[in-house]
Amino acid sequence: MMTGDSSETDKSSASDPPKVSVVTAAFNALDGVRATVESVASQSGVSVEHIVIDGGSSDGTVEYLSEPGSRAVWISEPDDGIADAMNKGVERARGEYVIVLQAGDTFIDEGIVARVVPFLERGPDIVSGNVRFADPVTGPTLKTRGFTFKTNFKTTILHQAAFCRRSLFERIGAFDTSYEVAMDYEFFLRAMRNGIRLETIDLSVAHMPDDGISSQLDWAALEKRFAEERRIHSRHCPGPGMRMIYAAYWPAYLIYRRLKALG
Structure with missing residues (x-):
């Protein structure tokens, strides 16, 4: 296993954790990792840590993450799929809230996490926003629906815009590694079944390219x-x-x- 910690994270004390932890799972997706890392690093006005779980890439991802000045915490080792990698990231997270941005996903702008913080301060278990799909400027906006009757059939929450309280994973469990593409839907349906408190916000939080496995x-x-x-x-x-x-x-x-x- 190869690992790396940013100097900024090293300076943070356990008593002063970041508000938000961003988890990214990746495998041979250098361009996507670069875009996501740069987007997370650009966030201002709030403390954010970035944890990249790489599945043992051979395309230069590790070399990129190892570059001096990198602000991402990372490990590179074989995993048992996307859900397993996401769980590794959540286990290492120190933030009060966790959001999953996969390789290639990016925040909509440099101040969006800071604008979401007031909603996090209200204390919900999940804060769910919208996602811009394909083109970050002209692409369609995928709206969060929160927990509705439709959630019984299809996902109504987009993980790229869902800030989950870290303790939620301790209460209802981690992402189920038996699923290859629908692990996020299973997690959110499980949350709904457990009466978890969710707040929706009409803000575009992230941009998702149209090349992801679930798309x-x-x-x-x-x-x-x-x-x-x-x-x-x-x-x-x-x-x-x-x-x-x-x-x-x-x-x-x-x-x-x-x-x-x-x-």
Whole structure:
């Protein structure tokens, strides 16, 4: 395992932790890592730490993270997938709140975390904002919906704009490593089932490029995501009524998505 700590983090004492910890999981994604690291480092007006969990990249990521002046804390070692890497980051986080920005995700501007802090100060377990997709200026805005009835079926919270209280992971558990693409949806559905307090904010927090694993639109990728969502629904079904709804929903939804894919 290779590790690295920024000089800024070394100077921070345990009694003066950062307000927000940003966790990034990456593997052979140098350009994306560079964009995310620079975005996090540019945040002003609030203490933010950045933890990069690299899966043992061979594309120059480690060399980049090792450069003098790097402000990211990082480790590089093989992992068991994205969820495992995210959990490693959360375990190392010292901030009161944790947000996951994957390689290539960036904050919408240099002051957004500071603008979110007043909402964090109200004490919710999760503060959920919006995400700009594809083009950071002209791309569509993906709106957070918070916890709604729709959350029973699809994710209504975007992890790139969700600040989660670090203690929440101790209360309801970490990201489930048995999921490859829907681990964030499973986590947020589990949070809803546990009555976790969430506050939505109508602010664009982050920009997400259109090349992430969960944004893939080919049918094979969609089938994998649908299979994981069905397993999540089965696992977290709250009762017989919802089980009947799921039984009717999935056949109809798969037909709809197949027809949509065919154009």
